[in-house]
Amino acid sequence: MTANSQPVILLEPHPTARSMAVAASPLAAGDLVHAEPVLASALLQSEKGRRCDLCHRLSSDRVQLRRCTGCTSYWYCGAECQRKQWSSQHKRLCKRYPRYMASEEYQALSHHDQVDAILLSHLIAERFIDDGGNISAEGGSSMSTLMELVEARSAPTTIPPLCNANVPSDVLSTAHAIYNRFGNNNFVVHSHLNSYAHGIFPFASRSFNHSCVPNAVVKYIITPCHPVRMEVIALRDIARGDEITIPYLDPALPHNTRQEALFHNYGFTCNCDLCAYTGTFDSPALPTRGSDELAEIEADLRRFALGSSDRLDLRMMASDRPRSVKIPRRFAPLLHETYLPDTSELFSKASHEGDYLNALSAGLTLLAFYVVVYPTNYPQIGMHALELSKTAWNAIATNAHILGSDARSLEDAMQSYLAAASRILNNFGPEGDEAGPLEEIRVLQELSRTR
Ligand SMILES: C[S@@+](CC[C@H](N)C(=O)[O-])C[C@H]1O[C@@H](n2cnc3c(N)ncnc32)[C@H](O)[C@@H]1O
Numbered sequence: 334m335t336a337n338s339q340p341v342i343l344l345e346p347h348p349t350a351r352s353m354a355v356a357a358s359p360l361a362a363g364d365l366v367h368a369e370p371v372l373a374s375a376l377l378q379s380e381k382g383r384r385c386d387l388c389h390r391l392s393s394d395r396v397q398l399r400r401c402t403g404c405t406s407y408w409y410c411g412a413e414c415q416r417k418q419w420s421s422q423h424k425r426l427c428k429r430y431p432r433y434m435a436s437e438e439y440q441a442l443s444h445h446d447q448v449d450a451i452l453l454s455h456l457i458a459e460r461f462i463d464d465g466g467n468i469s470a471e472g473g474s475s476m477s478t479l480m481e482l483v484e485a486r487s488a489p490t491t492i493p494p495l496c497n498a499n500v501p502s503d504v505l506s507t508a509h510a511i512y513n514r515f516g517n518n519n520f521v522v523h524s525h526l527n528s529y530a531h532g533i534f535p536f537a538s539r540s541f542n543h544s545c546v547p548n549a550v551v552k553y554i555i556t557p558c559h560p561v562r563m564e565v566i567a568l569r570d571i572a573r574g575d576e577i578t579i580p581y582l583d584p585a586l587p588h589n590t591r592q593e594a595l596f597h598n599y600g601f602t603c604n605c606d607l608c609a610y611t612g613t614f615d616s617p618a619l620p621t622r623g624s625d626e627l628a629e630i631e632a633d634l635r636r637f638a639l640g641s642s643d644r645l646d647l648r649m650m651a652s653d654r655p656r657s658v659k660i661p662r663r664f665a666p667l668l669h670e671t672y673l674p675d676t677s678e679l680f681s682k683a684s685h686e687g688d689y690l691n692a693l694s695a696g697l698t699l700l701a702f703y704v705v706v707y708p709t710n711y712p713q714i715g716m717h718a719l720e721l722s723k724t725a726w727n728a729i730a731t732n733a734h735i736l737g738s739d740a741r742s743l744e745d746a747m748q749s750y751l752a753a754a755s756r757i758l759n760n761f762g763p764e765g766d767e768a769g770p771l772e773e774i775r776v777l778q779e780l781s782r783t784r
Contacts, residue, residue: 341366342540342577349601351483353576354540360571362710363760366549367537367565372475373459374522374532374561375452378444381406387414389522389530389555391766404430413558422458426496438494446493448531449515453508454496456533461504462497478535479511486600488513514538517599522553522561524765526716534563541565543599544578545591545607546708551579552764566761568710578605585706585713587670588612607706614662619669627666631698634664638701660705667702676702684720689728693743696721700750715757719770722750722777744781751777 340357341364347353360366376384384391385398386407392398398408399415404427409415419427433439433454442450460476492505492512500508518538522530537551548571554562571577582594588611595603620626666672676699683692700721703714725747755774763771 344540347542347576350542352539353542353578356571356573356575356577359573360567360577362567362569363762364567365564366567366577367540368562369534369536370562371522371560372479372533372535373452373456374530375448375455376530377448377528380529382408384408384529385410385414387418387560388558389524389561390557393767401427403427406430406434410557417558422455425458425462426454429496429498433494433496433498436494442493449512449519450493451496452519452531452533453492453512453515456511457495457497457500457504457508461507462500475535478539479514479533482514482518482535482538484513485516485518485598486596489516520551520563524553524555525769526712530561532561532563537563537565541577541579543581543595543601543603544605545580545584545603546605547578547580547584548575548708549577549579550712550761552712552761554764555766564762564764568708568760583713584708584711585673585703587668588614590670610659611668614665614668616669617666619666619672622675630664630666631701634667634705635697635701637661637664638704639697664705673699673702680720680724684724684727687727687731689724689732692724693721693728693746696724710757710760712757712761715754715761716770718750718757719754719773719777722747722754723773725750726777726781748781751781 341360342354343357344352345355354367356366374389376386376389382392382398382400385396387409390396390410392408392410396410398410401407401409401415401423407418407423407427407430409418439447439450489512492509495508518533518535520532520534520537521528522532532553541549548569549565549567552564552566554564556562565577565579567577581599582591584591584607586594588608592603592608592612595601620630660668676695680692680695680699683689683695696717700714700717703711703717707714725743729743729747751774754770755778758770758774763769
């Protein structure tokens with residue numbers, strides 16, 4: 334596999350996962366490990382009419398989407414995308430689509446399976462059916478790589494109804510073989526970490542195994558009039574010969590939730606360093622919200638992870654900081670399944686209600702939690718540091734008279750959150766929709782300079 338024509342990864346045998354991607358030469362944090370255009374994609378229903386069905390661009394004042402007049406269900410940012418999708422697949426689906434959406438069989442599917450049914454229909458229309466409804470078996474290396482992928486552990490016995498109702502039987506059996514690989518190979522496409530589509534990227538699926546302490550992450554590049562592109566980015570320096578792994582799920586989920594989801598969806602038991610370690614934790618009870626006991630553990634966590642209990646010591650978060658997965662056992666109560674969602678909710682609610690000081694307290698604890706459970710440079714840490722800097726900015730702007738002499742230290746804290754967000758999200762690099770977090774960081778830096 335290559336990026337800039339240099340081989341970046343090699344496939345080598347893996348003891349249990351068939352093969353693994355290893356670094357062909359040393360990589361630095363932020364390096365591009367792999368790039369690949371989507372083979373087929375389908376927008377989530379909630380995104381239909383908000384984004385171009387071909388290039389996924391969002392509608393805006395500058396980008397007016399036009400609707401396909403045939404099915405009235407596909408939208409395009411311009412004639413070029415409409416033309417491209419019409420000739421590649423939509424002319425084979427357009428007439429049938431409204432009937433298909435209204436069918437009982439389609440309606441009976443879960444939201445997730447509905448998107449996969451459309452994804453499969455797109456792939457079959459584009460790669461296997463020609464204008465006369467015959468097999469064209471157009472393929473190339475991404476199709477043969479797709480067929481080589483590991484099947485899901487409990488492969489479905491039937492495929493969902495396809496939008497192409499009367500596909501020839503040999504195409505139907507190929508469709509079935511492909512569908513059996515959806516569950517453990519496809520990707521949820523996101524912009525600024527918000528999911529908006531499902532997509533097939535065969536080379537990435539063939540290459541990257543999972544770890545809950547990954548050294549790489551996936552992002553998506555949206556370019557007008559081109560299919561979305563995946564990029565895999567190194568989170569930290571990676572030595573030649575090291576395995577390159579990505580997360581298949583959120584590593585901040587509790588140990589048992591991760592293990593069950595990985596086994597159920599992907600058919601393996603994760604033996605990464607984090608799982609091996611947190612698997613030995615018993616599950617102590619979470620102290621009651623508002624108790625001194627919980628407040629003490631949280632203050633301890635903030636000191637441990639951030640170097641202080643109210644701001645960040647950036648050295649603690651540097652990418653060259655040796656990162657052990659040894660979460661001290663005294664923090665085990667915080668790994669309880671309700672702790673993270675409840676603290677996130679507390680932070681969001683207080684921020685939205687303008688209760689900025691409580692929001693800052695919950696938000697800082699959340700940041701400390703992320704720094705402890707996620708690997709260095711993990712984008713979620715950067716996104717949250719940005720949210721925290723916005724909250725601090727709002728607190729300064731609205732409460733300066735109450736805070737009095739604290740305003741200065743709040744401003745220092747805000748700068749430290751912003752610097753952390755900037756470092757981590759610049760490592761991740763531009764992705765997704767326009768005007769994302771990197772632009773927000775630039776605006777906040779500008780605002781705080783001119784204050
Ligand atoms: C997207 S594929 C990854 C590429 C795969 N190694 C191959 O050779 O095609 C996902 C499958 O790889 C295997 N796999 C991925 N990560 C693994 C891990 N950490 N431990 C064991 N098996 C893993 C599982 O069989 C899973 O269903």
